[in-house]
Amino acid sequence: MANVQKQFIDFHETIKLDNENETLREKREIVLNKLKKKISPDAPPYEWFGQGSYSMSTGIKPLTGEYDIDVGLFFDMPKENTEPVSAKQWVFDALNGHTESVIIKTPCVTVTYKENGQPSFHVDLTVYAAKNADGKIYLAKGRPNSALENKFWEPSDPKELIRLVNTHFDEADDRAQFRRVIRYLKRWKDEKFQSGGHSAPTGIALTVSAMSYMRPIYLVDSFTNKRKYDDLSALKTFIKNLLNAFKLIIRIDGSQVERLEVRVPTPNYDDLFAKMTDNQITTFKNKLENLLDALEEAEAEVDPVEACEILQKQFGNDFRVPPKDETAKQKSVAVTTGSSSA
Amino acid sequence: MWERIIIKYHNKYVFRRIDTGRIKINKMALLTMSKFIQLSPDATEAGGVLLGRFILDSDDIVIDNVIIPHKKDRRSRHCFIRDKHSHHSEIVRYWKESNGTCNYLGEWHTHPESLPEPSPKDICNWKRILRQAVFDSESLFFIILGTKQLKAWEGLRESLEIKLLATEI
Numbered sequence: 001m002a003n004v005q006k007q008f009i010d011f012h013e014t015i016k017l018d019n020e021n022e023t024l025r026e027k028r029e030i031v032l033n034k035l036k037k038k039i040s041p042d043a044p045p046y047e048w049f050g051q052g053s054y055s056m057s058t059g060i061k062p063l064t065g066e067y068d069i070d071v072g073l074f075f076d077m078p079k080e081n082t083e084p085v086s087a088k089q090w091v092f093d094a095l096n097g098h099t100e101s102v103i104i105k106t107p108c109v110t111v112t113y114k115e116n117g118q119p120s121f122h123v124d125l126t127v128y129a130a131k132n133a134d135g136k137i138y139l140a141k142g143r144p145n146s147a148l149e150n151k152f153w154e155p156s157d158p159k160e161l162i163r164l165v166n167t168h169f170d171e172a173d174d175r176a177q178f179r180r181v182i183r184y185l186k187r188w189k190d191e192k193f194q195s196g197g198h199s200a201p202t203g204i205a206l207t208v209s210a211m212s213y214m215r216p217i218y219l220v221d222s223f224t225n226k227r228k229y230d231d232l233s234a235l236k237t238f239i240k241n242l243l244n245a246f247k248l249i250i251r252i253d254g255s256q257v258e259r260l261e262v263r264v265p266t267p268n269y270d271d272l273f274a275k276m277t278d279n280q281i282t283t284f285k286n287k288l289e290n291l292l293d294a295l296e297e298a299e300a301e302v303d304p305v306e307a308c309e310i311l312q313k314q315f316g317n318d319f320r321v322p323p324k325d326e327t328a329k330q331k332s333v334a335v336t337t338g339s340s341s342a
Numbered sequence: 343m344w345e346r347i348i349i350k351y352h353n354k355y356v357f358r359r360i361d362t363g364r365i366k367i368n369k370m371a372l373l374t375m376s377k378f379i380q381l382s383p384d385a386t387e388a389g390g391v392l393l394g395r396f397i398l399d400s401d402d403i404v405i406d407n408v409i410i411p412h413k414k415d416r417r418s419r420h421c422f423i424r425d426k427h428s429h430h431s432e433i434v435r436y437w438k439e440s441n442g443t444c445n446y447l448g449e450w451h452t453h454p455e456s457l458p459e460p461s462p463k464d465i466c467n468w469k470r471i472l473r474q475a476v477f478d479s480e481s482l483f484f485i486i487l488g489t490k491q492l493k494a495w496e497g498l499r500e501s502l503e504i505k506l507l508a509t510e511i
Contacts, residue, residue, distance in 0.1 A: 002397075002402075003397070003398070003399045003400055302356055302364050302365075302366035302397070302402050302403075302404060303366055303368065303395075303397070303404045304397060304398075306368075324395060324406065324440065324443065324444070325440050325441045325443040325444075327395060327397055327398055327443075328395030328396055328397060328398060328404075328440075328443035328444075329395075329396040329397075329398055329443070330441065330442040330443055331396065331442055331443075331445045331478035331479070332442070332478045333433070333434055333437045333442070333445075333446075334433060334437075334445060334446035334475060334476060334477040334478065335430065335475065335476040335477075336391060336426065336429060336430055336433060336446060336471070336475045336477075337426060337470065337471055337474045337475050338423070338424055338425065338426035339389065339391075339422075339423070339424040339449050339451075339467055339471060340421070340422070340423040340424070340463070340467055341387070341389055341421070341422050341423075341424075341449070341451040341461075341463070341464050341467055342387075342420055342421050342422075342461045342463040342464060
């Protein structure tokens, strides 16, 4: 079994991105200061919090170069007081004109920053009504020109979701492997799917899938009693479990499709793969099968160099193929005799 | 012709070692050796040394390179006598260029028979090498390429035990 744990750890160091990242913090501060200064006096007080992958320690550097920052805004109000789109309008009005592009999307308000004419990062601000009689939290959904039925307050519990992801697995080392495996799979997704639309699964869909189907895998060294984590095996077993979770669905027209359903463990308990069409989910499954084949092939490979070449085809160039001399023990030079064979 | 032989050998160049671990012959090494398979009736025996890596954190070994016959070697239909000095300088060159990671692993030679078996002389020679050569490991490997099959043996330095290695399925 090729030991490529070091290469996986190096890969993780290369792709990971978290709350500690200076640029992201800086940009977030700028947007939040702007909001504080310019928000309408009609708006009730709010409290902000970091959400999205960085808050769950599952963020990765984007391949496209466009970073995204997710900010949640808990407004101190019941949902009955305000229309959801009006609440988003407070945020939009405060930030509009701050950059070239500020738009209201169905789940959030997006502020895009450009560098040399190319989007360099965007901040998604999500608006919540956080002080309700039923004790629940609601997310503002809809755009100004959405049909009335698409403008609504949706039950949500973003902080609980973050808490569940951050406390998944009791032991810190298990949790660290859980996060690494999620990051590997997210980078694989960025490498294997064209961006845009719902053709690719979302990062949160992969994260929640890992909560259900990923288990830590390590060997315990019998001498030192230390754990040797095996990320290749953990990812392989996770993908195997995920593929087993696809269920055959027969449509009324007789057509068959294997779909995956993974529900977010907090309100609104949505199926995170629901937005993918049958074709998209089939493509996703095929790509997962290719990934599993590659992981199995790499695991069986004796030569770590060749194992990494197989893995690089799945994870892209940030997964480094080591030179031969990095994979071998250094020995003292041999002195041979002659040899005569028959 | 060589392509056909490579295909025949394909997936059969990973062997289980006597104790733990595996040994793999990489494609380059395999390709180089297979050029000397004694297919034509007048082809002479060929041989040389095996070079490769002891993989970190494991008992696995990868044969990356083989040294091919040198003009100072003596070759006939049923005999190959390897010159000590020319092969040794090659071993040192590979070792230096790889930072001490490409090492002497053993010996290979060809036989003009389809399913190769070591002759008593071969066994004697291998045991002599195990006793006399200076090398930084517990065992050496010996490969014979017949016209239809390649076989590998591992010889232990301490006991001089020599065992045919099974291929990994």
